[in-house]
Amino acid sequence: MGNMLESVIGALNGVVGDYLARTDNGLATTMGFYADGRELVLERDMLARAFPAATGKLVIMLHGLACTERTWAFPDGTDYGSRLARDLGYTTFYLRYNSGLPIVDSGEAFAPLLERLCSAYPVAIDEIVLLGYSMGGLVARSACHIASESGMRWLSLVKDAVYVGTPHGGAPLERFGSRLVSVLRSLPDPYTQLVGQIVGLRSDGIKDLAQGTVARNPDLEDAHHPVAMLHSIRHYLVAGTISHDPVLTALFGDALVPVSSATQPPRPEADTGPLPKKHIRIFRGANHVELAHHEGVYGQIHAWLKETRS
Secondary structure (H helix, E strand, O other): OHHHHHHHHHHHHHHHHHHHHHOOOOOOOOOEEEEOOEEOOOOHHHHHHHOOOOOOEEEEEEOOOOOOHHHHOOOOOOOHHHHHHHHHOOEEEEEEOOOOOOHHHHHHHHHHHHHHHHHHOOOOOOEEEEEEEOHHHHHHHHHHHHHHHHOOHHHHHEEEEEEEOOOOOOOHHHHHHHHHHHHHHHOOOHHHHHHHHHHOOOOHHHHHOOOOOOOOOOOOOOOOOOOOHHHOOEEEEEEEEOOOOHHHHHHHOOOOOOHHHHOOOOOOHHHHOOOOHHHEEEEEOOOOOHHHHOHHHHHHHHHHHHHHOO
16 A cells, blocks of 8 residues: 555656645655655765665666656566675665656756765765666766766766666657647637646646756756766666667657657767767667566666676
8 A cells, every 4th residue: 555655656756746845735755865655864874774784886776757666577576776785796775756847857856965975975985887778878878967066976976877768859648738738728718728738737847758858057068968978977868669660660660759769879979989889778668657567678678788797
């Protein structure tokens, strides 16, 4: 029952989380790191007790729109994070956040939260992996942008960033929704305008997905590519498709995110060159939801991270 309620609240936050936050509604999710459904206290002694076998390798899991950290779970109760802990010795932290807030707001909250985690962590940190699913990848990118501007130390510890079904180039379905609202509201019919108002009840987080917004000033040269490559972060991209047919793949991608958007490199190619082909993987026949807990996706993430450390 508890897991179901958390999932319902996560979905509610995805749709109207910005409204819940503005009205100080108790259902608004407060950002934090969670373990077994409880928020972790970011104090050294508390973390030492929560993670008695803490290692210097951290993986930070960021869920997507209208989700909680439960979205990562396989039927056997494991997930990408727990498997990376088991197989490669990572200590895993699961971020929970209000996905209805603007992505930049979430990035601005996540950046100092991760700084606090690093300061309170009970052992020396050697490396951090950011693992973002869907919107979570954009929140990670936004936080990296904030950390770079603010000189936060955690950014220098990030060695790898893995994006699973992340709409770096935006999500066309949300762009369609915004156009539909404009059309409906412009028609001289009160009922049609009412429908437009109802359709328009989409959170700021959802609206941000239209363009994959990660920075407040989109005119900045690095607004869409905020990860400063001075920190030598290795980027890996996972995309899915609902079909094996190339035409349907091009049109619909994983049903929510086009392949071209999910595989758009999150860094300035002019400065660094394109991502190596081996850093991009497309899973045909895997829809957007399945990407968060897909055996093949885990196998690829495991292979990427293991290769960089062999």
